[in-house]
Amino acid sequence: MKRPLGVRIAAIIVAFGLAGGCATVLGLDGYQDAAAALCTCPGFEQITSCATRAQARITAASEAERTAFLDTFEKKQCGTICEHAAECYAAIPGCDGEKPGCECCPWNDSVLMCSTSDTCQTCRTCFQVATEQGNGMTYECAFGRGRLEDLRDCACSVCTDDCTGFCQNIELLTADPQDTCHTCLEQNCKAPLDACFGDKP
Numbered sequence: 001m002k003r004p005l006g007v008r009i010a011a012i013i014v015a016f017g018l019a020g021g022c023a024t025v026l027g028l029d030g031y032q033d034a035a036a037a038l039c040t041c042p043g044f045e046q047i048t049s050c051a052t053r054a055q056a057r058i059t060a061a062s063e064a065e066r067t068a069f070l071d072t073f074e075k076k077q078c079g080t081i082c083e084h085a086a087e088c089y090a091a092i093p094g095c096d097g098e099k100p101g102c103e104c105c106p107w108n109d110s111v112l113m114c115s116t117s118d119t120c121q122t123c124r125t126c127f128q129v130a131t132e133q134g135n136g137m138t139y140e141c142a143f144g145r146g147r148l149e150d151l152r153d154c155a156c157s158v159c160t161d162d163c164t165g166f167c168q169n170i171e172l173l174t175a176d177p178q179d180t181c182h183t184c185l186e187q188n189c190k191a192p193l194d195a196c197f198g199d200k201p
Contacts, residue, residue: 031058031066034073038089041082043112046102053103054092061093069093072146086112087146095143106139113139126151126199130173144199151185151192159184 032055039050047053058066072091076084086107089095095104102114106123113121124134126144130151140148156167163181165171174182175197185193 031070034070034079035089035092038078038085041085043107044085044089046112046114048102054089057092057094065093076146084146086142090142090146106141108139125201126196128201130196131175133172141199144196147192147196147199151189151196154189154192155181155185158188 032051035054035058036051038044039047039054044050058069061069069088069091073079073088076088078085078088090104102112102118102120105120106113113123115121121139123139123141124132124144125141126147128134129140129144129148152167155163159181160167162184166173166181171181173185176182
């Protein structure tokens, strides 16, 4: 979902400002501006004090955590479009997992999944989505969905023949060393594989 023109222009300025600087010299305000830009996307109005709470988590985070957030922000192009805003928001330090008050809840496309009691809906992690048959009753965690996309991108570029079913979203992954897809992923996509398999409930 594209943002209104004025918002996109402001976000583009933020994004180019971030991309133009090294993460080690980027001021705290730069990270906080990126988080605030995400809070302009549809659905984020359900988060009470969205930008303020995001900025507070960034202020309390380590430089490594801020850098990881910035990497996701740039990779997913969250400074210009809202399609991946949920994943970028989930990458803000302190949002790895469910928290009460809908602050770090899973998303269904651009819709925040918050229960009537103002708590997060249950969501499925990357490990669960990749290895377990879903029942269609729960949503993918935004953070886990991003990790699954990274793994699938790698698998479908270097393990095409071995992971055909996984690439077509019709087969689940396994940790069986005899499985040809798993073997190929271990050899060629170890980082995203470990990140996904490490993302457990």
